[in-house]
Structures are given as C-alpha cells and as structure tokens.
Amino acid sequence: MFLTDYIKDVTGAVKSLATGMKRTLYYFTHHKEIITQEYPDNRDTLVLPERFKGEVVMPHDEKNEHRCTGCTACELACPNGTIKVITKFDISPEGKKKKAIDKLVYHLELCTMCNLCVEACPSDAIKMAQTFEHSVYDRKQLTKILNHPGSKIMEGVE
Amino acid sequence: MYRETEIIKEATPGSNGEAGVFTINVGPQHPATHGVLHLVITLSGETILKVEPHLGYIHRSIEKMCESLTYRQFIYVTSRMDYLSAHINNHACALCVEKGMQIEVPPRAQVIRVLMDELTRIASHELWWGAMAMDLGAFTPFFHAFRERESINDIMEETCGARLTMNYMVPGGVMQDIHPNFQNRVKEFLRLYKRKIHEYDELVTGNIIFQNRMKGIGLLTPEDAVSYGCSGPTARGSGVSSDIRKVLPYEIYDKLEFDEVLETGCDSFARYVVRIREMQQSIRIIEQLIDTIPEGDFQAKTKAVLKLPKGEFYTRVETARGELGVYIVSEGGTTPYRIKFRSPGFSNLSVLDHIARGSKIGDLVAMMGTLDLVIPDIDR
Numbered sequence: 001m002f003l004t005d006y007i008k009d010v011t012g013a014v015k016s017l018a019t020g021m022k023r024t025l026y027y028f029t030h031h032k033e034i035i036t037q038e039y040p041d042n043r044d045t046l047v048l049p050e051r052f053k054g055e056v057v058m059p060h061d062e063k064n065e066h067r068c069t070g071c072t073a074c075e076l077a078c079p080n081g082t083i084k085v086i087t088k089f090d091i092s093p094e095g096k097k098k099k100a101i102d103k104l105v106y107h108l109e110l111c112t113m114c115n116l117c118v119e120a121c122p123s124d125a126i127k128m129a130q131t132f133e134h135s136v137y138d139r140k141q142l143t144k145i146l147n148h149p150g151s152k153i154m155e156g157v158e
Numbered sequence: 159m160y161r162e163t164e165i166i167k168e169a170t171p172g173s174n175g176e177a178g179v180f181t182i183n184v185g186p187q188h189p190a191t192h193g194v195l196h197l198v199i200t201l202s203g204e205t206i207l208k209v210e211p212h213l214g215y216i217h218r219s220i221e222k223m224c225e226s227l228t229y230r231q232f233i234y235v236t237s238r239m240d241y242l243s244a245h246i247n248n249h250a251c252a253l254c255v256e257k258g259m260q261i262e263v264p265p266r267a268q269v270i271r272v273l274m275d276e277l278t279r280i281a282s283h284e285l286w287w288g289a290m291a292m293d294l295g296a297f298t299p300f301f302h303a304f305r306e307r308e309s310i311n312d313i314m315e316e317t318c319g320a321r322l323t324m325n326y327m328v329p330g331g332v333m334q335d336i337h338p339n340f341q342n343r344v345k346e347f348l349r350l351y352k353r354k355i356h357e358y359d360e361l362v363t364g365n366i367i368f369q370n371r372m373k374g375i376g377l378l379t380p381e382d383a384v385s386y387g388c389s390g391p392t393a394r395g396s397g398v399s400s401d402i403r404k405v406l407p408y409e410i411y412d413k414l415e416f417d418e419v420l421e422t423g424c425d426s427f428a429r430y431v432v433r434i435r436e437m438q439q440s441i442r443i444i445e446q447l448i449d450t451i452p453e454g455d456f457q458a459k460t461k462a463v464l465k466l467p468k469g470e471f472y473t474r475v476e477t478a479r480g481e482l483g484v485y486i487v488s489e490g491g492t493t494p495y496r497i498k499f500r501s502p503g504f505s506n507l508s509v510l511d512h513i514a515r516g517s518k519i520g521d522l523v524a525m526m527g528t529l530d531l532v533i534p535d536i537d538r
Contacts, residue, residue: 012366016364016369017365017366019360019364020361020362020365022360023357023361024298048315049315049316049337051315051316051317051318051319051334051337053319079227079234079235112323113319113323114234114325115325115333116231116234119328119333
C-alpha cells in the first residue's frame with residue numbers, strides 16, 4: 001500500500017508541475033500576448049483619459065481672460081490648504097469697486113488630486129490637467145500662480 | 159534596539175536565557191512584510207516560539223486628522239488607509255455621513271458604487287494573489303496578476319481620474335457620472351479575465367509544491383477566529399460566516415445573487431481558496447449589474463455645507479480584507495468630534511502570533527501572506 005501511495009504522489013506531483021510548465025511554454029512561444037510598456041518612450045503617443053487628475057490649472061482664452069471670480073470656494077473646499085486666493089479690488093470705468101483675483105496660488109507639493117476644488121467651483125474656472133511628470137529640482141517651482149500675468153475675468157461671469 | 163519588558167519575558171517560553179533560544183528582527187524594511195511592519199521573532203532553532211508585531215512605523219494619525227476636516231473633505235484621507243480597496247473605504251465613510259444626514263442615494267449611484275466596489279475587490283485580490291505567490295518564491299504569477307489588474311486600473315483611471323486613490327464616492331452618490339466607455343470596458347475586462355482565470359489554478363493552485371507549503375500550515379480554529387476578531391477571508395477560511403454583504407446588507411447587496419464563500423480547511427490553503435473563489439463571486443455580481451445600470455441622477459442633491467446632527471453613527475462594509483467600521487461622533491458642527499475606524503487588518507494581524515507558534519520560520523512568510531496584510535490599514 002505504501003508503494004502505490006508513493007507512486008500516486010510522485011505522478012500527481014509531476015503532472016501538476018507539467019501543467020504549470022505548459023503555461024510557461026505557451027507564453028514562451030506567444031510573444032505577442034506579453035504586454036509591457038517602456039516608461040519614458042511613449043510620451044508622444046500616450047493619451048491619458050480626459051478625467052485624469054494630474055494638477056489644477058486655470059484655462060485662459062485667447063484674449064487672456066479666465067473665469068475666476070475670486071469667491072474662494074476652492075480654498076474652502078481644499079482639505080490640505082493647497083489653494084490660496086489673493087483678491088484685490090478693481091475700479092471699473094463707472095467708479096465702482098469690483099472684487100477680482102490678484103493671484104491664485106497653487107501649491108502642487110501639497111495637492112493630493114482629490115478633485116474637490118474643481119467640484120466646488122461655481123464658475124468652472126479651474127480644471128484638472130493631464131500632466132503627470134511633476135519632478136523638479138527645487139521645491140519652489142512647485143508653488144504656482146495659476147492666473148496668467150495681466151489676465152482678467154471673462155465678461156459675463158459672475 | 160528592542161527591549162523586552164518583564165511581562166513579555168515571563169509570558170514567552172524560552173526567553174529566560176535557555177540554550178538555543180534567540181530573537182531575530184524581521185523588518186521594518188523587509189520585502190516579505192509588504193510594508194513597514196517590524197516582527198520580533200523568538201526562535202528555538204527553526205521553531206517559532208513567539209511572534210511580536212511592532213506597529214507605528216507608518217502611523218499618520220488619520221483619525222485625528224479627520225477631526226479637523228469637514229464631512230466632504232475627510233473621505234479622501236481614507237483612501238490612504240487600505241490603499242488597495244480605496245473605493246470601499248470611501249464607500250464606508252460616505253455611508254456613515256449619509257446615515258447621519260439621512261440622505262437617500264439615487265439607485266444609479268448605488269449600482270455604480272457596488273460595481274466599483276467589486277472591481278476594487280478583484281483588483282485587490284489580484285495583487286494579493288501575485289504577492290502571495292511571490293512570498294513563496296514564485297515570481298511569474300506577480301506579473302500575470304498585474305496584467306489583469308492593469309485593465310481594472312485603466313477602467314478606474316477613465317471613470318474616476320486616478321488609478322489608486324480615487325476619491326470617487328461623495329456623500330450622496332458618486333463624484334462624476336460613469337464614463338461613456340465604462341460598460342464596454344468592463345465587459346471587455348470580464349471577457350479577458352474569464353479567458354485567463356484558469357491560468358491561476360494551472361500555475362499556482364494546483365501546483366504540488368505550493369499545496370505542500372500551504373496545507374495544514376497556520377491552523378486557525380473557528381473559535382479562535384471569532385475571539386481574535388478576524389473578519390473577511392481570514393475568518394471565512396475557518397468557516398466563520400462573516401460577510402457583511404450577506405449579514406448586514408448595505409446598498410443593493412440584498413437584491414443580488416452571490417454566494418458567501420466559506421471554506422472549512424482552517425489552514426493557509428483554505429484562506430487562499432476563499433480569495434480565489436471570491437474573485438469569481440465578484441465577477442458574478444458585476445455581470446448582474448453591468449447591463450442594468452438604472453438611469454437617473456448619479457448624486458443626490460445635498461447642501462453645500464454638511465452638518466451631521468448631534469449623535470453617534472456607525473456603519474460597516476466588507477472590504478477586500480474584512481469588516482471596516484466607521485464610527486463618527488458628532489457635536490452638530492461641520493467637522494466630526496471624533497472618528498474611529500475599525501480596520502480589518504489590525505485584527506487579522508493580531509492572530510499571526512497565535513497561528514505561527516510552533517511552526518517553522520520558513521512558513522511564517524506564507525502565513526503572513528494569507529492574512530493579506532496592508533500595513534497602512536493597520537497603522538492608520
């Protein structure tokens with residue numbers, strides 16, 4: 001009885017190993033089913049989905065106008081203190097004071113890409129960009145001012 | 159560095175200077191511990207006398223951090239606890255806030271949430287399967303597992319915008335509607351996955367070396383599993399029925415057809431088989447839902463500032479590792495007064511000493527692998 005059990009064990013073991021090796025051999029002969037991408041080489045062809053959360057940006061149109069009213073909803077929604085809105089008062093031609101943003105400071109080094117600021121924005125002034133290589137040599141470069149110099153608010157956005 | 163207290167000295171057999179008894183440290187940085195876990199192991203020759211896990215190397219005080227964040231903001235932090243089932247963690251928090259606010263979630267959002275949960279569960283078990291085989295020295299399964307997991311990550315990236323820490327669940331529903339491609343991508347994944355799932359059994363489950371190293375190792379009786387507070391596949395491998403989706407159904411789980419996977423082997427192999435079979439059950443759930451996502455809102459109308467009424471709220475969900483409980487004490491303000499997370503990993507880790515005593519040092523890594531430890535979940 002001992003001998004039959006022993007032989008059964010050995011044949012079972014060899015069979016199970018052969019099953020695994022068959023799978024290995026299959027992939028050895030089917031190169032096309034192997035999926036690997038080399039990291040930096042496909043930058044030009046790489047298309048990230050439009051919802052990908054890379055960093056917060058403020059889109060400007062060709063007249064250098066943005067949609068930000070300076071309501072600080074994004075600043076309040078941010079869990080990490082990533083966004084700081086610095087406002088100023090513009091004086092319109094009629095002599096009225098109007099609140100506008102001076103600087104929208106964005107700290108990429110604090111950001112966790114949670115999308116809460118974009119959700120909170122009532123005027124769709126900010127959105128997420130599809131960038132992902134954020135490494136720089138100096139951390140000061142990670143603090144960004146989102147509104148372009150000399151930009152102003154788009155007409156009709158309240 | 160390590161100093162035993164007198165109590166441990168008395169409780170540990172062979173720690174009073176007997177010949178042949180010695181202590182070794184595994185970790186905090188060690189490839190087999192899947193993170194910064196420090197194990198102090200007392201050995202007699204090759205036999206384990208005691209395993210003592212030391213925690214705290216990745217403690218970020220998430221519970222305390224949450225006290226200063228509003229009910230919308232604190233959810234993103236919980237993705238960083240059990241990062242492999244980030245969706246399910248977010249889900250638990252969103253459920254707890256909804257319970258306090260008495261928000262009714264639209265049916266579309268409920269279905270999307272369940273779909274995302276089950277996709278996450280598959281992705282998490284995939285990674286576990288690869289890492290488990292790698293713990294035993296097989297490197298190829300790791301890449302096989304990542305191939306399938308990659309397609310889930312791509313689906314997540316398209317719909318939620320991130321691959322790992324999605325922050326997709328918000329109080330009242332989900333953040334954005336699903337991507338138009340979502341259903342097709344998931345169906346494509348299911349086709350691919352069904353074609354490949356037999357490879358798992360061919361490569362690892364049926365392998366004689368693997369079975370010899372798993373069967374009869376790390377025995378955990380049902381009584382011990384209950385008394386140590388184990389949950390998830392760890393408890394179900396010992397035959398303890400503990401699936402929150404069945405016991406206390408949340409969302410639409412009570413209307414779905416799926417089996418609670420139970421194994422009675424009580425050993426490492428049983429815990430392994432539970433996870434393999436759970437992936438198939440998740441596939442079953444996804445197949446039931448993917449064609450019948452109801453139309454409607456993906457998010458309930460909520461106030462801009464959420465304020466929970468004064469009181470205590472507790473919800474639990476089934477993550478890939480077991481039962482996750484979220485306990486919120488509210489004073490009526492915009493931020494929680496106290497938050498406590500009952501994480502599955504912590505209880506499952508506590509059983510390691512119990513199941514490892516008396517076995518050989520070579521089996522310790524295999525036993526740890528079957529507990530499916532995620533260290534940030536344990537430390538929080």
